[in-house]
Amino acid sequence: MESFALRALPPGATPVNVVLDADLRKRVIDGIESDLTEYYVDPAVAAKMNEALDAHAKAQDYDSITDGNALAQKLTSDLRAISHDKHLYVSFSPFKMPAPHEPTAENRARMREQMLENNCAFDKVEILPGNIGYVKFDAFMDADICGATVAAAMGFVAHTDAVIFDLRENGGGQPAIVSLIASYLFDKPTHLNDLYDRHETFTTQYWTLAWVPGERMPTQPVFVLTSHRTISGAEEFTYDLKTQKRATIVGETTAGGAHTVTGHLVADYFMIGVPFGTAINPITKTSWEGTGVEPDVKVSADDALTTAEKLAADKIHVIKTAGHAPPTASPSR
Numbered sequence: 001m002e003s004f005a006l007r008a009l010p011p012g013a014t015p016v017n018v019v020l021d022a023d024l025r026k027r028v029i030d031g032i033e034s035d036l037t038e039y040y041v042d043p044a045v046a047a048k049m050n051e052a053l054d055a056h057a058k059a060q061d062y063d064s065i066t067d068g069n070a071l072a073q074k075l076t077s078d079l080r081a082i083s084h085d086k087h088l089y090v091s092f093s094p095f096k097m098p099a100p101h102e103p104t105a106e107n108r109a110r111m112r113e114q115m116l117e118n119n120c121a122f123d124k125v126e127i128l129p130g131n132i133g134y135v136k137f138d139a140f141m142d143a144d145i146c147g148a149t150v151a152a153a154m155g156f157v158a159h160t161d162a163v164i165f166d167l168r169e170n171g172g173g174q175p176a177i178v179s180l181i182a183s184y185l186f187d188k189p190t191h192l193n194d195l196y197d198r199h200e201t202f203t204t205q206y207w208t209l210a211w212v213p214g215e216r217m218p219t220q221p222v223f224v225l226t227s228h229r230t231i232s233g234a235e236e237f238t239y240d241l242k243t244q245k246r247a248t249i250v251g252e253t254t255a256g257g258a259h260t261v262t263g264h265l266v267a268d269y270f271m272i273g274v275p276f277g278t279a280i281n282p283i284t285k286t287s288w289e290g291t292g293v294e295p296d297v298k299v300s301a302d303d304a305l306t307t308a309e310k311l312a313a314d315k316i317h318v319i320k321t322a323g324h325a326p327p328t329a330s331p332s333r
Helices: 022-039 043-058 068-083 105-117 143-156 175-183 233-243 301-321
Strands: 089-092 122-128 132-137 162-166 191-197 202-207 222-226 248-251 259-267 270-280
Touching: 022 043, 022 068, 022 259, 022 270, 043 068, 068 089, 068 270, 105 143, 122 143, 132 143, 132 301, 143 175, 162 301, 175 191, 175 202, 175 233, 191 233, 222 233, 222 301, 233 248, 248 301
Parallel strands: 132 162, 162 222, 222 248
Antiparallel strands: 089 270, 122 132, 191 202, 191 270, 259 270
16 A cells, blocks of 8 residues: 655655645646546446546535645545545655656666565565474565575475465565465466456466476465455465465455556656556456455464464374375475
């Protein structure tokens, strides 16, 4: 979710003393309506949102707002009241923003450095008692940059008897790395998800990869921890594994955001994040938009890890008792 707090000065931006007058408010609303009409994933909902903005403007609901952040929050609230779309937002920055452009080599290098310094959002990888792997990461970052980190994490837990993925604080990210991580859990090509782009009228399929660095884990029981904060790409990973019956979901119903979003400059100081695409699961033919992903075992987020550890231990016991335990090795700690 976009923060409305003041952000650091972006490259190429010039700080100004913003005067929020009637002309700027009108340009913001006009720009929002134009972008929603052209890009929003559901044209019928876009039309309803535009009607609502016009009604609010006619009722002079925005006329007394002189603070940019306050107007952005009000517009976001009014748009979400119609769409219920958690990826849709309006933001304000007290800077004269440059026109949108492709990131420079310098910007790409800076983003790469930041991802690597953040360990690609991987917070913890360890072996829990009972030879249960535990992988906690809080975003699905760029696969080209973070693929080595994924391989290292998955290699560390490759010989465990069960794996727990902790997505309780995961805010989503790039679909490609969702497919990469999921690929370690299947031993044959598996159609995970589709993304439909309304503006380009094009659908992209996402499958498990034919090759991954390191060993796959196609037989180990998998558990995914969720909370009401789990959203977007983290929900896709959860939904993909649930619909493929490859994981047990433990925790809370997720946030319910299945749309892809891109930012558009609507006026000098205001941007709108427009959801332009949506996920379509190849099994259910729908997504988790607006509903979230329901856990298989519903417990509070605080209790999810303890619950999953017990479920994993019980599952491992059943497998080993039945004589079908996968080969294991004593992992290095």
